[in-house]
Amino acid sequence: MTWVGKPLKRIEDEALLRGRGRFIDDMDPVPGAYHAAVVRSLYASALITGIDTSAALASPGVLGVVTGRDVADMTKPFPAAIDTPVAYMAAAVDEVRYAGEPVAVVVARDRYLAEDAAEKVVVDYERRTPLLTPLDALESGSVASDRSFVYGDPVERLSEADLVVRHSFTFPRWTGAPMECFGVVADWSPGEEALTVWTNFQGPFTLHTVAAAALGLTRSKLRLITPEDSGGSFGVKAGVYAYVVLMGAVSRKLGVPVRWIEDRLEHLAASGASTERVTEITAGFTSSGELISLHYDNVEDVGAYVRAPEPATLYRMHGSLNGGYKVRDISARNRVVLTNRCPTGLNRGFGGPQLYFALEGTMAIAAARLGIDPAVVARRNLVEADEFPYTTPSGAIYDSGDYPACLDDVLTVSGYADRRHMQADARKEGRWVGIGIACVVEPSVSNMGYISLAATPDERAASLPKSGNTEGATIAMSPTGGVVVQISTTPQGQGHRTVASQVVADRLGLEPGDIEVVSVLDTHVNAWSIASGNYSSRFAGIGSAAIAKAATELADAIKTLAADELECSVEDVELRGGKAVVKGAPDAAVSLRRIAGRAHWNAESLPAGVSPGLRFTSFVSAPNLAAAADDDTIASSAAHGFVADVAVVEVDRDTGSVTILDYTSTHDAGTLLNPRLVEGQISGGFVHGAGVALLERLVYDEDGNLITSSFMDYLCMTATEVPPLRSSHIETPSPFTALGAKGLGEGNTMSTPVAIANAVRDALGIEKVELPLTPPRVWELLEAMP
């Protein structure tokens, strides 16, 4: 093992920097494809009383217009994990439930003609009053799911508490804002009654099944092919599957291949978003700050429809309701509500930002009320290093860690004690400086079974259990000794090809540059399974494991051939420098090229145990991911990293602007596969998390129109706003992943929003804080202060 752990530069970057990336819009897989433009609902809630397509059909270059009714005739509602009061179709039929919902698709010779004609489709609506907030939806009875969970006896423990904190937290609706939006090229084959779609889908491939079901196709009749490159996703591109179905139906209806590339207006209004969650916490503490009882009352707004994989955002963290703490008595009530906003879906952190905004906010409020330093309160409650693997009350198995060491590290690196002195000095000068702490457990490699917790044990019993998290990879050695690896992790810019080359190089005694890694996923070709894809930070934990396993099988075959050649035992062969070498006898060696040539050219000579072809496909499933138990416990993820942050902010009392003076983040993500990529992932998570802390929010007006519909109004962090980040690492390898690695790209979207919120709480001496902390919001807080 020499390459894993090295800060190798990304093999992807040169092509990207030279403008040679291959994205969905660079692909022309079906020459002559027609172009689609989507006609979208103008209203958040309305009945469709008429659609007049005649002017559009008469427009130049228009092939056809497909309405929601046409789509409904060819498709079925998308299945979801829970029964839902309203069926979700790829396009609206009689009723629109959010502004931007597809109503019809215009197909023309080119995009310009399609857009022009789309403007001529006249849709008449009868407006209705939309539901736009989680609590309004709750009050109106727009509830799709209501489940309660109790672990231990939180009510009894609450009665023993010296301090009870009751507080309502609202985590805002935001998004991932990838540089590249959705893209789909759909080609229906009438002869084969099969659909091929090229799309920048990111998985999870459970959604391939959902799309196939909606199209009324068996899975083998829906072939998805992803491009080599994808311009970011952060979870959002999971939602493209709805357009796979829509454009698939359009291609089928009109009998031509159809191409659709989403624009930014469409993307922000109608692609997806994170859930907005209102959480009322009731937490009991002892006078020394020990958290002894914890209750969550969650109201989760999933938008207009329960769109698969929702309500997964609410259950992804279910095993980690205790965060990093030892509290054993926990309850939760989870209500999923429907509003008239775009359906939600994956967004980096996926439930973590919402959970920790409430939990870590509560910890900060409790510390302030008790008059104890928040670092002391956190330290008092953290799971100890000798308790791993640690099973949480709700069923997660925390694989490894040293949470107190992480906290100590971040306090040291941030100079926490000195910061407190500086804060006191600043206050004397009349400056409002605050310090916030957040400690979060970052799960990765999710259990395929966790979403079934949204159903009751009885409902679950009626269907087949779901568990594990399977991933595959294929490796082949050519007749001249070249190595090609096919991965099924649909990278969206994370550098999977680089890490895959490192993992394989170590096992074959080659250099990463010798390994070709193909990131294209073709569901008719690749080794993939239902769990495949790029979500739940699963590459480091399980994607790399599948690659390692396939590479090991190839290495074993090479060693067997080499042992036959060198007349030694297999155990004595090692692979290095492009050769198979007898250990301790460097002159006894044979090149991989020669071995590969023999395997391909001289199959008759192969020794027992070596099959011809030198091509290996391997699957792995992470251990300890059982199906949800009858007592509603679930090991919701395979690996659990830890993040401890210290944020130092200053609030300008005149303008309300929040400046991050210093930010320190200590991660324990197990074994680091490539420290350079690690820093990139942490920076990205931090910028994303700081974005929702300070700027990012999808804002709707009182009619349900998205008014943050461009980057002029939806403010992402840019280079000038990104504060300095110092990161530090502790490595406790995971015993549950093949390489000891854990996911780490989502942690700061979980920790940073609440760390900054806690710092503002500390600066202003207040408890109620809402994100994002924009200057107007903070100014209002200042005005409301006594």
Place this chain on the structure above:
Amino acid sequence: MEMMNSFVVSIPVDESWLVLTDLERIAPCMPGAKLNEVEGNEYRGVVKVKVGPIAATYEGKATFVSLDAEDRVAVIKAFGRDLRQGNADAVITATLSPNGDSETTVDLVTDLSLSGKLASFGKSGIEDVAANVLRQFADNLEVLLAAEPSEVVRPADSDQPADGPRPIDSAEPEPMDLASVAMTPVLKRALPLVVVALVVVVVCLGLKRRRR
């Protein structure tokens, strides 16, 4: 959203009530506006808008909800559609009150619902833009009143066909060139929706005259 605007007309309130409800007469005062036809209770008009190279035509129709000649309050429900930019729904309440003996204050309360691109772009600037455009309208109205006597010529009853729309023959308006109106960039992008709102206001003010 609710918008409140007001302007002053330099004629007494009784006269204002007549003039401002004579849509056909005052429509040319609205930059870019044209009234096309009337059918029963529904008035239809357009506003042409030009922002640099972009030209748009907003089609508006309005129906009369209530008219209180006693208190001089008119309530109008209006709808404007531009297939590119989206729809606008408005309920406008216009109240005329005396401002001394010789002038009239016109107060407009507009409850506006917007959709599509109209709604997405910069609602924050709309009130300023509304005030700006309304000022132009009021200025034009002053010019009109100075040039013509303020008597109102009512069409004879026979002018109104028994059924079907009655076309209104009026000159094609010059598009209102928003680029020529001095405004901040934020205001500029909010303008199209304001224009829709205002054409609706104008249409509605005129409506009353027809129903007397």
